[in-house]
Amino acid sequence: MTQNTPLAVASATPSAWLRRHALPLTGIGAIAALAAAAFAWTAGWIGGDRLTAQRMTDTLEAGGPPHPGFRRAHSKGVCVSGVFRSSGQAAALSSARVFTQAQTPVLGRLSIGGGDPHGADAKARVRSMALLLRTDDGQQWRTAMNSFPFFVVATPEGFQAQGLASRPDPATGKPDPARMAAFLQRYPEAAKFQQWAKTAPWSNSWANTRYNGVNAFRFTAADGSSRFVRWSMRPQAPFEALSAAQREMADADFLSEDLAARLARGPLRWDLVLSIAAPGDPVDDPSQPWPAQRPEVVAGTLELDHAEPQAGGPCRDLNYDPLILPTGIAGSNDPILAARSAVYSQSFNRREREIGHGRAPAAAGADGGAR
Ligand code: HEM
Numbered sequence: 001m002t003q004n005t006p007l008a009v010a011s012a013t014p015s016a017w018l019r020r021h022a023l024p025l026t027g028i029g030a031i032a033a034l035a036a037a038a039f040a041w042t043a044g045w046i047g048g049d050r051l052t053a054q055r056m057t058d059t060l061e062a063g064g065p066p067h068p069g070f071r072r073a074h075s076k077g078v079c080v081s082g083v084f085r086s087s088g089q090a091a092a093l094s095s096a097r098v099f100t101q102a103q104t105p106v107l108g109r110l111s112i113g114g115g116d117p118h119g120a121d122a123k124a125r126v127r128s129m130a131l132l133l134r135t136d137d138g139q140q141w142r143t144a145m146n147s148f149p150f151f152v153v154a155t156p157e158g159f160q161a162q163g164l165a166s167r168p169d170p171a172t173g174k175p176d177p178a179r180m181a182a183f184l185q186r187y188p189e190a191a192k193f194q195q196w197a198k199t200a201p202w203s204n205s206w207a208n209t210r211y212n213g214v215n216a217f218r219f220t221a222a223d224g225s226s227r228f229v230r231w232s233m234r235p236q237a238p239f240e241a242l243s244a245a246q247r248e249m250a251d252a253d254f255l256s257e258d259l260a261a262r263l264a265r266g267p268l269r270w271d272l273v274l275s276i277a278a279p280g281d282p283v284d285d286p287s288q289p290w291p292a293q294r295p296e297v298v299a300g301t302l303e304l305d306h307a308e309p310q311a312g313g314p315c316r317d318l319n320y321d322p323l324i325l326p327t328g329i330a331g332s333n334d335p336i337l338a339a340r341s342a343v344y345s346q347s348f349n350r351r352e353r354e355i356g357h358g359r360a361p362a363a364a365g366a367d368g369g370a371r
Helices: 014-021 028-042 053-061 156-165 177-186 190-199 244-249 254-265 335-354
Strands: 077-086 103-112 127-134 140-146 217-220 226-235 268-276 296-309 329-331
Touching (some): 053 335, 077 127, 103 254, 140 226, 156 335, 177 190
Antiparallel strands (some): 077 103, 077 296, 127 140, 217 329
């Protein structure tokens, strides 16, 4: 499917969705506090050698030809919507309304990794899910998750170094192996990720993929107690592998075609699994997985029943900034989180300007950044 190919189940427009679900932005104060670290990071006040969101976004852009108006990463995707049904089980962990409200409307986006909005689905190793949940107290929870179980590097500097090392060499059109080897020597944690990318089976659908938040967040309950948590969306649809031979044959847009076919048969579901850190678990390094036997709580079930193209869809002009969080969930000191927030804002501002929705960066975000 390309940007303009309608999915079978399209109906809602962005304004229709917002009319149905827009609520007073009473959570803005909390959002502003959470955004402060990201703002400082954007301005270059944090990050030692002045690695800024601008430079990181420039590096993402240098990874391929320009695609004005599209996200600088995860450029190809579709808008989805549905509801999150709380199990009530997470209310003891966090006071966020989403864990007690029976049903919360969700506006999401399913995507693939990479910066080509028209790239072949079967070439993308990473699949992704982004969600915006708006509760009846006016607060928002935005999250963007990936199919990998841990991140490639521990720091924004490592991510920038990877982007520079994998830039195509003008002579060969491919990354320079010597630069890649130097990157791996400096950031040895990336070897673990490369091993995952080489060996983990590929799923054959967005619907049967598990999406992992990877970064740790602090959950605070109504009684004031708090703990660090990582979350994942665990599919109820059984995993089915896509072999290397099937990847060769797959249609360029097989993921959205499969999604439309599945949605025509009924809603798709994922369980929101919260994994709780034990003392000593790394909470500021998303490249380090926690041991598998950490206590888990199923906070509820995500049910998606609708998909439509991102062109003109309600997810296009959204920024799934991982630091837009409701009361009861806060970011950790993970430096990747602050960098993500700042870089997503850069990417959002650039793509909105390109489609003629330009605003001065300081004012941007009435919808895209909510701050
Ligand atoms: C320093 C590290 C990272 C950088 C610089 C980065 C950069 C970006 C950028 C520029 C976008 C496009 C934003 C937009 O225009 O709206 C994006 C989207 C996305 N990122 Fe990241 N990212 C990082 C780490 C991560 C991690 C750790 C995850 C999840 C585990 C993640 C998941 C996603 C997803 C799912 C999207 C698509 C969101 C959507 O559908 O709008 N990213 N990223």
